[in-house]
Amino acid sequence: MRRMLLRENRIADANVIGNLERNASFFASSTLIILAGILTVLGASDRAVSLLADLPFVQAASREMSEVKLLCLGMVFVYAFFTFSWCMRQYNFAAVLVGSAPMMGERHVTEQERKAFAERTARVISMAANQFNQGLRAYYFGMAILAWFINPWFFMLVSAGVVLVLYRREFHSDVLEVMVYTQTPAFEPPKEKSA
Numbered sequence: 103m104r105r106m107l108l109r110e111n112r113i114a115d116a117n118v119i120g121n122l123e124r125n126a127s128f129f130a131s132s133t134l135i136i137l138a139g140i141l142t143v144l145g146a147s148d149r150a151v152s153l154l155a156d157l158p159f160v161q162a163a164s165r166e167m168s169e170v171k172l173l174c175l176g177m178v179f180v181y182a183f184f185t186f187s188w189c190m191r192q193y194n195f196a197a198v199l200v201g202s203a204p205m206m207g208e209r210h211v212t213e214q215e216r217k218a219f220a221e222r223t224a225r226v227i228s229m230a231a232n233q234f235n236q237g238l239r240a241y242y243f244g245m246a247i248l249a250w251f252i253n254p255w256f257f258m259l260v261s262a263g264v265v266l267v268l269y270r271r272e273f274h275s276d277v278l279e280v281m282v283y284t285q286t287p288a289f290e291p292p293k294e295k296s297a
Contacts, residue, residue, distance in 0.1 A: 103220035103227075107203060115200050119227075123193035126234055129241075130186035133179050136244075140176045144169060154251060161253045168251070175247045182240035185233050192230035199223040235272075242268060 106115045143150050151168045154160050163171070203219060204211040246264045250257035272278070 103203075103224045104217070106200065107216050107220055108206065110206060112200060112203065116197065119193055119197045119200055122227075122230070122234075123190055123197070126186050126189040126193060126230075126237070129234075129237055130183055130190060133183040133186060133237075136179050137176060137183065140172055140179065144172045144176070147172065157252075159252060163251075171247065171250050174250075175244060178240050178244045178247060182237045182244070185237040185240065189230050189233035189237060192226060192233060196223060196227045196230060199226060239268060 106112060109115070147165055147169050150172075151163065151165050154168070155162055199219075200223065203223070204216060242264045243261070246257065246261045249260035
């Protein structure tokens with residue numbers, strides 16, 4: 103955001119915010135489709151239970167237990183929908199902030215106000231990105247809940263796997279290392295000119 107305040111043309115900045123919002127919008131609408139599917143299966147739970155019972159390696163479950171599993175899966179995706187829709191709103195707020203950013207030549211805006219504006223806008227974008235990550239995590243755990251329909255032990259194993267994958271991607275991934283570390287050239291004092 104500090105770099106954005108140094109540019110006169112901010113079309114690229116607005117495009118970045120728009121692309122981020124479109125990603126959240128895609129996941130929010132996909133989540134609604136998933137929720138519609140879960141509600142449809144919930145309405146025909148007897149048929150779903152009989153279909154699952156015919157699959158190999160699937161532990162038989164009662165209709166009531168299958169409905170509990172579907173409700174848990176539905177709650178995960180309801181949470182995902184709310185996080186993605188809140189993420190979209192926050193990116194909307196960020197777009198408004200980018201549009202209202204002070205221009206370089208404005209004399210009535212102090213440097214302290216510029217820094218405060220950049221910090222505030224960066225925080226809004228950071229909060230939106232955090233909500234997007236929460237929604238993606240809900241998708242990961244939604245996939246883990248699908249394993250519960252096969253077997254409770256398999257569900258526990260897949261859930262532990264999801265936690266390990268998320269931990270590795272968010273704290274020990276190669277891309278995180280590249281984003282955090284920036285090599286800077288060593289400072290070399292200017293050489294004295296010989297006479």
